[in-house]
Amino acid sequence: MIRFSLHCDKDHEFEGWFRSNDDFDSQAEKGLVSCPSCGSNKVGKALMAPSVSTGRQKEKIAIAMSEMAKEMKEMVKKVRENADYVGAEFAEQARKIHFGEAEARGIYGEATPEDVEALLEDGVDVMPLPVFPEDHN
Structure with a gap:
């Protein structure tokens, strides 16, 4: 599934999920994609910024994983003790x-x-x- 940022001819922005780019194109050509705000079926894809992990995000993930590992070790220790x-x-x-x-x-x-x-x-x-x-x- 692919999430697209969409917009209608009245400049309403919304999102839609499709199996592929071709799936979106096919549905849009048939008028099956419509704006949830105004009902217009003149809908196009908006530009989307790619999802890129920054160094800070990677650091947060590493810290969270380290904390999770500590908690798992503590849980295993308690099981073995009790x-x-x-x-x-x-x-x-x-x-x-x-x-x-x-x-x-x-x-x-x-x-x-x-x-x-x-x-x-x-x-x-x-x-x-x-x-x-x-x-x-």
């Missing part, structure tokens, strides 16, 4: 807890993608914990 590590038994233990066959408690461990899919199909809520490079040291 839950039982069950290793490769994770899928089995999670299913037992879910169906009331074992004491309800927080757990974490390892599971294959197939195990996770089966747990989700059984209605067991699971969430992957990210592994950070420093976790391998």
